[in-house]
Amino acid sequence: MADVNDPSTAWWRNSVVYQIYVRSFADSDGDGIGDLPGITARLPHLAELGVDALWLTPxxxxxxxxxxxxxxxxxxxxxxxxxxxxADDLVARAHELGLKVIVDLVPNHSSDEHEWFKAALAAGPGxxxxxxxxxxxxxxxxGNPPNNWKSVFGGPAWTQVEDGQWYLHLFDSTQPDFDWRNPEVAEMFEDVLRFWLERGVxxxxxxxxHGLYKEASLRDQVIEEDGEPASGAAEMVERKVTDEPMWDQPEVHDVYRRWHEILDEAGPDRMAVAEAWTSTVESMAAYIRPDELDQTFNFAWLLAEWSAETFGEVITDTLASVAPTDASPTWVLSNHDVTRHVTRYGGGVQGLARARAATMTMLALPGSSxxxxxxxxxxxxxxxxPEFRQDPSYLRTGEPGRDGCRVPIPWSGTEAPYGFGPGTDQPWIPQPTDWAAMSVEAQTGDPTSTLxxxxxxxxxxxxxxxxxxxxVEIVxxxxxxxxxRRGPITVVLNCGDAPVELPDGExxxxxxxxxxxxxxxxxAAWLR
Structure with missing residues:
Protein backbone atom coordinates (compact mmCIF):
# COMPACT_ATOMS: atom_id res chain seq x y z
CA MET A 1 0.00 0.00 0.00
CA ALA A 2 1.29 3.48 -0.84
CA ASP A 3 2.60 5.72 1.97
CA VAL A 4 -0.04 8.43 2.43
CA ASN A 5 2.56 10.73 3.97
CA ASP A 6 4.46 10.87 0.69
CA PRO A 7 2.69 13.16 -1.84
CA SER A 8 4.16 11.13 -4.69
CA THR A 9 2.35 8.02 -3.46
CA ALA A 10 -0.88 9.47 -2.07
CA TRP A 11 -3.77 7.04 -2.58
CA TRP A 12 -5.43 9.13 -5.26
CA ARG A 13 -2.32 9.49 -7.39
CA ASN A 14 -2.92 6.33 -9.44
CA SER A 15 -6.44 5.48 -8.27
CA VAL A 16 -9.53 4.46 -10.19
CA VAL A 17 -12.58 6.39 -8.97
CA TYR A 18 -16.13 5.30 -9.73
CA GLN A 19 -18.73 8.05 -9.99
CA ILE A 20 -22.14 7.27 -8.50
CA TYR A 21 -25.09 9.38 -9.63
CA VAL A 22 -27.05 8.88 -6.43
CA ARG A 23 -30.55 9.01 -7.93
CA SER A 24 -29.71 6.31 -10.47
CA PHE A 25 -27.46 3.72 -8.79
CA ALA A 26 -29.62 1.63 -6.46
CA ASP A 27 -33.01 2.12 -4.77
CA SER A 28 -33.58 0.54 -1.35
CA ASP A 29 -37.19 1.53 -0.64
CA GLY A 30 -38.99 1.05 -3.96
CA ASP A 31 -39.81 4.69 -4.67
CA GLY A 32 -37.96 4.54 -7.99
CA ILE A 33 -35.17 6.87 -6.87
CA GLY A 34 -31.71 5.75 -5.79
CA ASP A 35 -30.64 6.39 -2.22
CA LEU A 36 -27.77 5.97 0.24
CA PRO A 37 -28.85 2.61 1.72
CA GLY A 38 -29.19 1.29 -1.82
CA ILE A 39 -25.63 2.35 -2.57
CA THR A 40 -24.34 0.78 0.62
CA ALA A 41 -25.94 -2.54 -0.28
CA ARG A 42 -24.29 -2.49 -3.71
CA LEU A 43 -20.78 -1.51 -2.60
CA PRO A 44 -19.51 -5.10 -3.02
CA HIS A 45 -20.04 -4.62 -6.77
CA LEU A 46 -17.46 -1.83 -6.72
CA ALA A 47 -15.02 -3.84 -4.64
CA GLU A 48 -15.34 -6.77 -7.06
CA LEU A 49 -15.02 -4.43 -10.04
CA GLY A 50 -11.65 -3.35 -8.67
CA VAL A 51 -11.97 0.41 -8.19
CA ASP A 52 -10.21 2.27 -5.39
CA ALA A 53 -12.77 4.93 -4.51
CA LEU A 54 -16.27 6.17 -5.17
CA TRP A 55 -17.49 9.69 -5.80
CA LEU A 56 -21.06 10.49 -4.77
CA THR A 57 -23.05 13.24 -6.46
CA PRO A 58 -24.86 15.58 -4.02
CA ALA A 87 -24.26 8.57 5.08
CA ASP A 88 -22.20 7.45 8.08
CA ASP A 89 -23.08 3.82 7.39
CA LEU A 90 -22.10 4.16 3.75
CA VAL A 91 -18.69 5.63 4.61
CA ALA A 92 -18.07 2.95 7.22
CA ARG A 93 -19.02 0.08 4.88
CA ALA A 94 -16.92 1.52 2.04
CA HIS A 95 -13.91 1.69 4.32
CA GLU A 96 -14.48 -1.92 5.40
CA LEU A 97 -14.26 -2.89 1.72
CA GLY A 98 -11.10 -0.84 1.19
CA LEU A 99 -12.87 1.91 -0.76
CA LYS A 100 -12.30 5.64 -0.27
CA VAL A 101 -15.29 8.01 -0.38
CA ILE A 102 -15.35 11.35 -2.21
CA VAL A 103 -18.41 13.59 -1.82
CA ASP A 104 -19.57 16.39 -4.07
CA LEU A 105 -19.26 19.97 -2.82
CA VAL A 106 -21.26 22.73 -4.53
CA PRO A 107 -19.70 26.08 -3.55
CA ASN A 108 -20.56 28.28 -6.54
CA HIS A 109 -24.26 28.53 -5.77
CA SER A 110 -26.96 27.37 -3.39
CA SER A 111 -30.62 26.53 -3.79
CA ASP A 112 -33.04 29.43 -3.72
CA GLU A 113 -34.53 27.59 -0.74
CA HIS A 114 -31.31 27.90 1.29
CA GLU A 115 -31.96 29.86 4.49
CA TRP A 116 -29.47 32.51 3.41
CA PHE A 117 -31.23 33.21 0.13
CA LYS A 118 -34.66 33.32 1.74
CA ALA A 119 -33.26 35.82 4.24
CA ALA A 120 -31.77 37.85 1.40
CA LEU A 121 -35.13 38.15 -0.34
CA ALA A 122 -36.80 39.20 2.89
CA ALA A 123 -34.13 41.73 3.91
CA GLY A 124 -34.11 43.85 0.78
CA PRO A 125 -31.52 45.89 -1.17
CA GLY A 126 -28.34 46.93 0.58
CA GLY A 143 -35.97 46.52 -17.02
CA ASN A 144 -32.61 45.41 -18.41
CA PRO A 145 -30.41 43.14 -16.26
CA PRO A 146 -27.04 44.26 -14.85
CA ASN A 147 -25.04 42.75 -17.71
CA ASN A 148 -25.31 40.49 -20.76
CA TRP A 149 -24.19 37.21 -19.20
CA LYS A 150 -25.96 34.02 -20.22
CA SER A 151 -26.76 30.98 -18.10
CA VAL A 152 -24.97 27.72 -18.86
CA PHE A 153 -28.47 26.21 -18.98
CA GLY A 154 -29.66 28.75 -21.56
CA GLY A 155 -31.27 32.17 -21.32
CA PRO A 156 -30.15 35.14 -19.21
CA ALA A 157 -28.04 34.64 -16.09
CA TRP A 158 -30.10 37.16 -14.12
CA THR A 159 -33.54 37.00 -12.51
CA GLN A 160 -35.39 40.04 -11.19
CA VAL A 161 -37.07 40.00 -7.78
CA GLU A 162 -40.12 41.95 -6.63
CA ASP A 163 -38.23 45.00 -5.37
CA GLY A 164 -36.55 45.46 -8.76
CA GLN A 165 -33.07 44.12 -8.05
CA TRP A 166 -31.59 41.21 -9.95
CA TYR A 167 -29.60 38.20 -8.75
CA LEU A 168 -26.99 36.27 -10.71
CA HIS A 169 -27.33 32.56 -11.48
CA LEU A 170 -24.86 31.10 -13.94
CA PHE A 171 -27.01 27.97 -13.95
CA ASP A 172 -30.74 27.66 -13.22
CA SER A 173 -32.73 30.52 -11.71
CA THR A 174 -33.21 28.31 -8.64
CA GLN A 175 -29.42 28.30 -8.14
CA PRO A 176 -28.32 31.80 -7.06
CA ASP A 177 -24.55 32.38 -7.14
CA PHE A 178 -22.75 33.23 -3.91
CA ASP A 179 -20.63 36.37 -3.67
CA TRP A 180 -17.27 34.92 -2.67
CA ARG A 181 -15.94 38.41 -1.95
CA ASN A 182 -18.04 38.23 1.20
CA PRO A 183 -15.98 36.52 3.97
CA GLU A 184 -19.13 34.93 5.42
CA VAL A 185 -19.33 32.67 2.39
CA ALA A 186 -15.77 31.41 2.79
CA GLU A 187 -16.31 30.81 6.51
CA MET A 188 -19.47 28.81 5.88
CA PHE A 189 -17.80 26.47 3.41
CA GLU A 190 -14.79 25.95 5.64
CA ASP A 191 -17.23 24.75 8.29
CA VAL A 192 -18.90 22.46 5.75
CA LEU A 193 -15.54 20.93 4.83
CA ARG A 194 -14.76 20.22 8.48
CA PHE A 195 -18.24 18.77 9.07
CA TRP A 196 -17.82 16.06 6.43
CA LEU A 197 -14.15 15.44 7.16
CA GLU A 198 -15.07 14.72 10.77
CA ARG A 199 -17.62 12.19 9.49
CA GLY A 200 -14.86 10.31 7.74
CA VAL A 201 -15.06 11.27 4.07
CA HIS A 210 -13.47 27.71 -11.63
CA GLY A 211 -16.61 29.76 -11.04
CA LEU A 212 -16.57 31.01 -7.45
CA TYR A 213 -15.20 34.49 -8.17
CA LYS A 214 -16.50 36.75 -10.89
CA GLU A 215 -14.63 39.76 -12.24
CA ALA A 216 -15.37 42.43 -9.62
CA SER A 217 -16.93 44.92 -12.05
CA LEU A 218 -19.38 42.33 -13.43
CA ARG A 219 -18.77 43.92 -16.83
CA ASP A 220 -20.44 42.72 -20.01
CA GLN A 221 -18.98 39.71 -21.75
CA VAL A 222 -17.47 40.60 -25.10
CA ILE A 223 -19.68 39.23 -27.87
CA GLU A 224 -18.28 38.20 -31.25
CA GLU A 225 -19.72 39.48 -34.50
CA ASP A 226 -21.72 36.28 -35.01
CA GLY A 227 -23.65 37.03 -31.84
CA GLU A 228 -22.03 34.25 -29.86
CA PRO A 229 -20.06 34.83 -26.66
CA ALA A 230 -16.30 34.93 -27.10
CA SER A 231 -16.19 31.62 -25.26
CA GLY A 232 -18.47 28.61 -25.40
CA ALA A 233 -21.51 29.14 -23.18
CA ALA A 234 -22.02 25.50 -22.27
CA GLU A 235 -19.80 23.25 -20.22
CA MET A 236 -20.67 20.24 -22.32
CA VAL A 237 -18.90 21.36 -25.50
CA GLU A 238 -15.39 22.39 -26.37
CA ARG A 239 -15.00 26.05 -25.56
CA LYS A 240 -13.75 28.65 -27.97
CA VAL A 241 -11.51 31.48 -26.88
CA THR A 242 -11.95 33.54 -24.10
CA ASP A 243 -13.57 36.50 -22.74
CA GLU A 244 -14.81 35.00 -19.51
CA PRO A 245 -15.36 37.57 -16.75
CA MET A 246 -17.51 34.98 -14.94
CA TRP A 247 -14.98 32.14 -14.93
CA ASP A 248 -11.46 31.32 -13.75
CA GLN A 249 -10.66 34.54 -11.91
CA PRO A 250 -7.30 34.68 -10.08
CA GLU A 251 -8.86 35.18 -6.63
CA VAL A 252 -10.32 31.67 -6.70
CA HIS A 253 -6.90 30.20 -6.03
CA ASP A 254 -6.77 31.80 -2.58
CA VAL A 255 -9.85 29.76 -1.67
CA TYR A 256 -8.14 26.52 -2.53
CA ARG A 257 -4.96 27.43 -0.68
CA ARG A 258 -7.09 27.76 2.46
CA TRP A 259 -8.91 24.51 1.72
CA HIS A 260 -5.55 22.79 1.28
CA GLU A 261 -4.70 23.77 4.85
CA ILE A 262 -8.01 22.40 6.16
CA LEU A 263 -7.53 19.10 4.35
CA ASP A 264 -4.01 18.78 5.71
CA GLU A 265 -5.27 19.45 9.23
CA ALA A 266 -7.67 16.51 8.83
CA GLY A 267 -4.90 14.17 7.73
CA PRO A 268 -2.40 13.61 4.91
CA ASP A 269 -4.75 11.22 3.12
CA ARG A 270 -7.58 13.72 2.47
CA MET A 271 -7.94 15.20 -1.01
CA ALA A 272 -9.96 17.40 -3.34
CA VAL A 273 -10.48 17.25 -7.11
CA ALA A 274 -11.67 20.24 -9.12
CA GLU A 275 -14.28 20.36 -11.84
CA ALA A 276 -12.67 23.27 -13.67
CA TRP A 277 -13.69 23.76 -17.30
CA THR A 278 -10.85 26.12 -18.18
CA SER A 279 -9.78 27.33 -21.61
CA THR A 280 -6.36 25.66 -21.67
CA VAL A 281 -4.57 22.76 -20.04
CA GLU A 282 -2.19 25.30 -18.52
CA SER A 283 -4.98 27.13 -16.71
CA MET A 284 -6.35 23.76 -15.60
CA ALA A 285 -3.00 22.90 -14.05
CA ALA A 286 -3.04 26.08 -11.95
CA TYR A 287 -5.66 24.45 -9.71
CA ILE A 288 -3.24 21.68 -8.70
CA ARG A 289 -0.21 23.66 -7.66
CA PRO A 290 1.35 22.13 -4.53
CA ASP A 291 -0.53 24.39 -2.11
CA GLU A 292 -3.95 24.11 -3.79
CA LEU A 293 -6.13 21.15 -4.81
CA ASP A 294 -4.82 17.65 -5.41
CA GLN A 295 -6.35 16.94 -8.80
CA THR A 296 -8.47 18.55 -11.48
CA PHE A 297 -10.54 16.83 -14.12
CA ASN A 298 -8.89 16.65 -17.51
CA PHE A 299 -11.73 17.08 -19.99
CA ALA A 300 -9.40 17.19 -23.00
CA TRP A 301 -9.44 13.37 -23.08
CA LEU A 302 -13.25 13.31 -22.98
CA LEU A 303 -13.50 15.90 -25.77
CA ALA A 304 -10.93 14.25 -28.06
CA GLU A 305 -12.15 12.86 -31.36
CA TRP A 306 -11.54 9.23 -32.31
CA SER A 307 -8.06 9.70 -33.72
CA ALA A 308 -4.64 8.34 -32.83
CA GLU A 309 -3.02 11.71 -33.50
CA THR A 310 -5.55 13.58 -31.34
CA PHE A 311 -5.25 11.13 -28.46
CA GLY A 312 -1.47 11.40 -28.67
CA GLU A 313 -1.62 15.19 -28.52
CA VAL A 314 -3.91 15.10 -25.49
CA ILE A 315 -1.55 12.77 -23.65
CA THR A 316 1.51 14.89 -24.45
CA ASP A 317 -0.15 18.22 -23.62
CA THR A 318 -1.74 16.95 -20.40
CA LEU A 319 1.42 15.42 -19.00
CA ALA A 320 3.43 18.53 -19.91
CA SER A 321 0.96 20.85 -18.18
CA VAL A 322 0.79 18.77 -15.01
CA ALA A 323 4.54 18.09 -14.71
CA PRO A 324 5.54 21.41 -13.06
CA THR A 325 2.97 20.90 -10.28
CA ASP A 326 4.08 17.37 -9.29
CA ALA A 327 0.38 16.46 -9.16
CA SER A 328 -1.07 13.47 -10.95
CA PRO A 329 -3.16 13.87 -14.09
CA THR A 330 -6.73 12.64 -14.34
CA TRP A 331 -8.51 10.97 -17.23
CA VAL A 332 -12.23 10.66 -17.81
CA LEU A 333 -14.44 9.57 -20.71
CA SER A 334 -17.98 9.89 -19.31
CA ASN A 335 -19.83 11.55 -16.45
CA HIS A 336 -23.31 12.74 -15.53
CA ASP A 337 -23.04 15.86 -17.72
CA VAL A 338 -22.02 14.40 -21.10
CA THR A 339 -23.19 11.87 -23.66
CA ARG A 340 -21.92 8.38 -22.80
CA HIS A 341 -18.79 7.58 -24.75
CA VAL A 342 -20.18 4.43 -26.41
CA THR A 343 -22.67 6.73 -28.13
CA ARG A 344 -20.14 9.49 -28.79
CA TYR A 345 -17.98 6.96 -30.63
CA GLY A 346 -20.84 5.97 -32.93
CA GLY A 347 -22.98 3.60 -30.86
CA GLY A 348 -23.75 -0.02 -31.56
CA VAL A 349 -21.02 -2.60 -32.03
CA GLN A 350 -18.45 -0.12 -33.29
CA GLY A 351 -19.19 2.43 -30.57
CA LEU A 352 -18.80 -0.21 -27.87
CA ALA A 353 -15.54 -1.50 -29.38
CA ARG A 354 -14.12 2.01 -29.50
CA ALA A 355 -15.33 2.77 -25.98
CA ARG A 356 -13.60 -0.31 -24.59
CA ALA A 357 -10.41 0.53 -26.47
CA ALA A 358 -10.40 4.16 -25.32
CA THR A 359 -11.06 3.08 -21.73
CA MET A 360 -8.23 0.59 -21.82
CA THR A 361 -5.86 3.21 -23.24
CA MET A 362 -6.91 5.65 -20.52
CA LEU A 363 -6.39 3.10 -17.76
CA ALA A 364 -2.79 2.54 -18.87
CA LEU A 365 -1.83 6.19 -18.42
CA PRO A 366 -0.19 7.52 -15.26
CA GLY A 367 -2.59 9.23 -12.85
CA SER A 368 -6.19 8.65 -11.87
CA SER A 369 -9.00 7.35 -14.04
CA PRO A 386 -39.72 14.41 -23.71
CA GLU A 387 -42.39 13.76 -21.09
CA PHE A 388 -39.80 12.09 -18.84
CA ARG A 389 -36.99 14.64 -19.21
CA GLN A 390 -36.17 16.52 -16.03
CA ASP A 391 -32.85 18.22 -16.73
CA PRO A 392 -33.21 21.99 -16.13
CA SER A 393 -31.12 22.67 -19.23
CA TYR A 394 -33.84 20.88 -21.26
CA LEU A 395 -36.58 22.80 -19.49
CA ARG A 396 -34.86 26.11 -20.28
CA THR A 397 -33.72 25.43 -23.86
CA GLY A 398 -35.76 22.54 -25.28
CA GLU A 399 -32.51 20.73 -26.14
CA PRO A 400 -32.35 17.05 -25.04
CA GLY A 401 -30.12 17.79 -22.06
CA ARG A 402 -28.37 15.27 -19.82
CA ASP A 403 -31.15 12.89 -18.82
CA GLY A 404 -29.99 10.26 -21.32
CA CYS A 405 -26.82 9.47 -19.35
CA ARG A 406 -28.66 9.47 -16.00
CA VAL A 407 -31.07 6.59 -16.55
CA PRO A 408 -30.95 4.15 -13.57
CA ILE A 409 -28.59 1.26 -14.22
CA PRO A 410 -29.72 -2.41 -14.57
CA TRP A 411 -28.69 -4.95 -11.96
CA SER A 412 -30.68 -8.12 -12.67
CA GLY A 413 -33.83 -9.61 -14.16
CA THR A 414 -35.42 -9.46 -17.58
CA GLU A 415 -37.55 -6.32 -17.37
CA ALA A 416 -37.62 -2.92 -15.75
CA PRO A 417 -36.62 -1.93 -13.15
CA TYR A 418 -33.95 -4.65 -13.62
CA GLY A 419 -33.25 -5.01 -9.92
CA PHE A 420 -32.72 -1.29 -9.45
CA GLY A 421 -35.14 -1.41 -6.52
CA PRO A 422 -37.67 -3.69 -4.85
CA GLY A 423 -40.63 -2.27 -6.74
CA THR A 424 -41.99 -3.35 -10.11
CA ASP A 425 -42.57 0.07 -11.65
CA GLN A 426 -40.23 2.00 -13.90
CA PRO A 427 -37.79 4.24 -11.97
CA TRP A 428 -37.70 8.05 -12.08
CA ILE A 429 -36.40 7.97 -15.65
CA PRO A 430 -37.74 4.88 -17.49
CA GLN A 431 -35.23 2.24 -18.51
CA PRO A 432 -35.15 0.80 -22.04
CA THR A 433 -37.08 -2.42 -22.57
CA ASP A 434 -34.07 -4.16 -24.17
CA TRP A 435 -31.64 -3.87 -21.25
CA ALA A 436 -31.93 -7.43 -19.89
CA ALA A 437 -28.64 -8.47 -21.46
CA MET A 438 -26.93 -5.34 -20.11
CA SER A 439 -27.44 -6.05 -16.40
CA VAL A 440 -24.72 -6.90 -13.90
CA GLU A 441 -26.29 -10.31 -13.41
CA ALA A 442 -26.41 -11.09 -17.14
CA GLN A 443 -22.81 -10.04 -17.77
CA THR A 444 -21.20 -11.62 -14.73
CA GLY A 445 -19.24 -14.71 -15.73
CA ASP A 446 -19.48 -14.02 -19.48
CA PRO A 447 -15.86 -13.64 -20.64
CA THR A 448 -16.97 -11.60 -23.67
CA SER A 449 -18.98 -9.10 -21.64
CA THR A 450 -17.98 -5.51 -21.03
CA LEU A 451 -18.31 -6.01 -17.27
CA VAL A 472 5.09 8.25 -21.22
CA GLU A 473 6.95 7.89 -24.53
CA ILE A 474 4.79 8.34 -27.62
CA VAL A 475 6.27 5.86 -30.07
CA ARG A 485 5.32 3.12 -23.65
CA ARG A 486 5.01 3.58 -19.91
CA GLY A 487 7.84 1.81 -18.18
CA PRO A 488 7.65 -1.88 -19.12
CA ILE A 489 4.13 -1.50 -20.59
CA THR A 490 3.50 -0.89 -24.29
CA VAL A 491 0.04 0.30 -25.30
CA VAL A 492 -1.30 0.04 -28.84
CA LEU A 493 -4.59 1.67 -29.86
CA ASN A 494 -5.79 0.94 -33.39
CA CYS A 495 -8.02 3.84 -34.49
CA GLY A 496 -7.69 2.83 -38.12
CA ASP A 497 -9.77 0.56 -40.32
CA ALA A 498 -7.34 -2.35 -40.84
CA PRO A 499 -5.65 -4.85 -38.50
CA VAL A 500 -2.11 -3.93 -37.41
CA GLU A 501 0.88 -6.01 -36.36
CA LEU A 502 1.54 -5.92 -32.63
CA PRO A 503 5.10 -5.29 -31.40
CA ASP A 504 7.00 -7.98 -29.57
CA GLY A 505 6.06 -8.62 -25.96
CA GLU A 506 3.77 -10.56 -23.68
CA ALA A 524 -6.41 -1.60 -27.81
CA ALA A 525 -3.78 -3.92 -26.32
CA TRP A 526 -1.35 -3.90 -23.41
CA LEU A 527 1.97 -5.68 -23.79
CA ARG A 528 4.91 -6.22 -21.48
Missing part, protein backbone atom coordinates in the same frame (compact mmCIF):
# COMPACT_ATOMS: atom_id res chain seq x y z
CA UNK A 59 -27.19 13.92 -1.52
CA UNK A 60 -27.76 17.00 0.65
CA UNK A 61 -31.10 18.59 1.50
CA UNK A 62 -32.39 20.03 -1.77
CA UNK A 63 -35.61 20.81 -3.64
CA UNK A 64 -34.04 18.79 -6.48
CA UNK A 65 -34.55 21.33 -9.26
CA UNK A 66 -31.09 20.32 -10.50
CA UNK A 67 -31.09 16.89 -8.86
CA UNK A 68 -29.10 17.90 -5.80
CA UNK A 69 -26.79 20.51 -7.30
CA UNK A 70 -29.17 23.06 -5.76
CA UNK A 71 -28.31 22.66 -2.09
CA UNK A 72 -30.57 23.95 0.69
CA UNK A 73 -28.55 22.51 3.59
CA UNK A 74 -24.93 21.41 3.15
CA UNK A 75 -24.80 19.58 6.48
CA UNK A 76 -27.69 17.13 6.13
CA UNK A 77 -29.04 14.38 3.88
CA UNK A 78 -32.18 14.92 1.84
CA UNK A 79 -34.98 12.58 3.05
CA UNK A 80 -35.27 11.38 -0.54
CA UNK A 81 -31.88 9.70 -0.11
CA UNK A 82 -32.00 8.71 3.55
CA UNK A 83 -30.69 10.16 6.80
CA UNK A 84 -27.39 11.46 8.07
CA UNK A 85 -26.82 8.10 9.76
CA UNK A 86 -27.14 6.44 6.34
CA UNK A 127 -28.73 44.45 3.44
CA UNK A 128 -25.97 42.20 4.83
CA UNK A 129 -28.16 39.22 3.87
CA UNK A 130 -28.13 40.20 0.19
CA UNK A 131 -24.38 40.72 0.30
CA UNK A 132 -23.90 36.94 0.50
CA UNK A 133 -25.17 36.67 -3.09
CA UNK A 134 -24.71 38.74 -6.24
CA UNK A 135 -27.69 41.09 -6.15
CA UNK A 136 -27.42 44.16 -8.38
CA UNK A 137 -29.59 46.92 -9.80
CA UNK A 138 -30.47 46.84 -13.49
CA UNK A 139 -28.64 48.94 -16.04
CA UNK A 140 -31.58 51.27 -16.69
CA UNK A 141 -35.23 51.86 -15.92
CA UNK A 142 -36.38 49.77 -18.87
CA UNK A 202 -11.77 10.99 2.22
CA UNK A 203 -12.16 13.81 -0.25
CA UNK A 204 -14.28 16.30 -2.15
CA UNK A 205 -15.14 16.80 -5.79
CA UNK A 206 -15.52 20.57 -6.15
CA UNK A 207 -18.37 21.49 -8.49
CA UNK A 208 -17.76 24.46 -10.82
CA UNK A 209 -14.41 25.02 -9.10
CA UNK A 370 -12.58 8.35 -13.27
CA UNK A 371 -15.31 5.93 -14.38
CA UNK A 372 -19.02 6.74 -14.59
CA UNK A 373 -21.59 4.27 -13.34
CA UNK A 374 -22.90 1.98 -16.04
CA UNK A 375 -19.95 2.33 -18.37
CA UNK A 376 -18.67 -0.99 -17.03
CA UNK A 377 -21.86 -2.44 -18.52
CA UNK A 378 -21.35 -0.78 -21.90
CA UNK A 379 -24.45 1.38 -21.55
CA UNK A 380 -25.28 3.82 -24.32
CA UNK A 381 -26.99 7.17 -24.09
CA UNK A 382 -30.76 6.68 -23.80
CA UNK A 383 -33.15 8.70 -25.95
CA UNK A 384 -35.45 9.79 -23.13
CA UNK A 385 -38.98 10.70 -24.20
CA UNK A 452 -15.78 -8.84 -17.24
CA UNK A 453 -13.52 -6.79 -19.52
CA UNK A 454 -13.54 -3.95 -16.98
CA UNK A 455 -12.84 -6.36 -14.14
CA UNK A 456 -9.92 -7.85 -16.07
CA UNK A 457 -8.56 -4.44 -17.05
CA UNK A 458 -8.65 -3.11 -13.49
CA UNK A 459 -7.06 -6.31 -12.16
CA UNK A 460 -4.19 -6.15 -14.66
CA UNK A 461 -3.81 -2.41 -14.15
CA UNK A 462 -3.12 -2.96 -10.46
CA UNK A 463 -0.03 -4.97 -11.45
CA UNK A 464 1.70 -1.90 -12.95
CA UNK A 465 -0.18 1.26 -11.86
CA UNK A 466 2.24 2.09 -9.04
CA UNK A 467 5.44 0.73 -10.55
CA UNK A 468 5.43 1.73 -14.22
CA UNK A 469 6.38 5.35 -13.51
CA UNK A 470 4.92 8.65 -14.66
CA UNK A 471 6.86 9.01 -17.93
CA UNK A 476 4.09 6.94 -32.98
CA UNK A 477 0.63 7.74 -34.37
CA UNK A 478 1.15 6.68 -37.99
CA UNK A 479 -1.65 4.89 -39.90
CA UNK A 480 -4.06 6.08 -37.20
CA UNK A 481 -2.44 3.78 -34.65
CA UNK A 482 -1.31 5.22 -31.32
CA UNK A 483 1.58 3.43 -29.67
CA UNK A 484 3.17 4.54 -26.40
CA UNK A 507 0.14 -9.73 -24.42
CA UNK A 508 -1.41 -8.81 -21.07
CA UNK A 509 -4.87 -7.84 -22.28
CA UNK A 510 -6.75 -6.66 -25.35
CA UNK A 511 -10.10 -4.93 -25.63
CA UNK A 512 -11.09 -7.00 -28.64
CA UNK A 513 -9.81 -9.51 -31.20
CA UNK A 514 -6.12 -10.31 -31.62
CA UNK A 515 -5.62 -12.93 -34.32
CA UNK A 516 -2.31 -14.01 -35.78
CA UNK A 517 -0.50 -11.34 -33.82
CA UNK A 518 -2.62 -8.61 -35.38
CA UNK A 519 -4.79 -6.11 -33.49
CA UNK A 520 -8.24 -5.53 -34.98
CA UNK A 521 -9.53 -2.02 -35.76
CA UNK A 522 -11.12 -0.09 -32.88
CA UNK A 523 -9.13 -2.19 -30.41
Missing amino acids: FYTSPQHDHGYDVADYRDVDPLFGRLSD SPERARYLFRDGTDKD DGFRVDVA YLYQGEELGLEQVDVA EFYRDALRVRREFAWTAGDA GTHDDVLTF LLLASGPVEGGKLAPDT
